Amino acid sequence: MHTDSSNITRRALVKGLGTAVVAAGTLKIATAAWHGHTLAEAFAEFFQSHYQRMTPEELQDVIHRIERGAKQRYGVNITCEHSKAETGVVFGYALNISKCKGYRDCVHACVAENNLGSDTQYIRVLEMPHGSAHLEDGNHYFSGTVPKPKHYYLPIQCMHCENPPCV
Structure with missing residues (x-):
């Protein structure tokens, strides 16, 4: 293979540009499919464990991902907490x-x-x-x-x- 860049053929140039365009288009589509997340964040969200089975480190990662997502999507800084359920407290809600x-x-x-x-x-x-x-x-x-x-x-x-x- 030639290492001299002056000997690049038109075919190789068009092929390289085509590959770059396809890669850029795929990245744009993939980013839209991931709702603006990075590939790593999309995988982390998809493969996230059930809350009760998460380690403290996994919980912190999820909390940070949610906070980053709010900043990216809505431009606001939020703070999430992980609090244990209080003894004797029951959840309820009303639907109008x-x-x-x-x-x-x-x-x-x-x-x-x-x-x-x-x-x-x-x-x-x-x-x-x-x-x-x-x-x-x-x-x-x-x-x-x-x-x-x-x-x-x-x-x-x-x-x-x-x-x-x-x-």
Whole structure:
């Protein structure tokens, strides 16, 4: 192989430029697919262990990754903490069903927050005909434009049991 750069053929030059363009395009697409994360951060997030099985070092790495992500995405500095559950304290939340218009935003937010797959949803939204209070009349699989006339939407959430059978 020649080491003299003045002997580069047109074919080699075009091939090299083509490879560089493809590599740059792939990097741009890959970065978009990783939501702006580096490859290492995307792998770390994907292969992250369950919270209860993480070592203290792994927890710190996750906390730093979340803080960096907030800075990159939103331009704000946040501080995350890892606190143990307090004895005798129970988690609870309220879902304002009068606000529901059937968009399923609460479902998507819950799936994202709890790192769930598309087949697991802790919140379901029923499309109910006005005048009915029977859950059997509800449709979990509604589609199209919402809210529909003569219907209301009823989100049904996970009960966050003390000893959940699903965990």
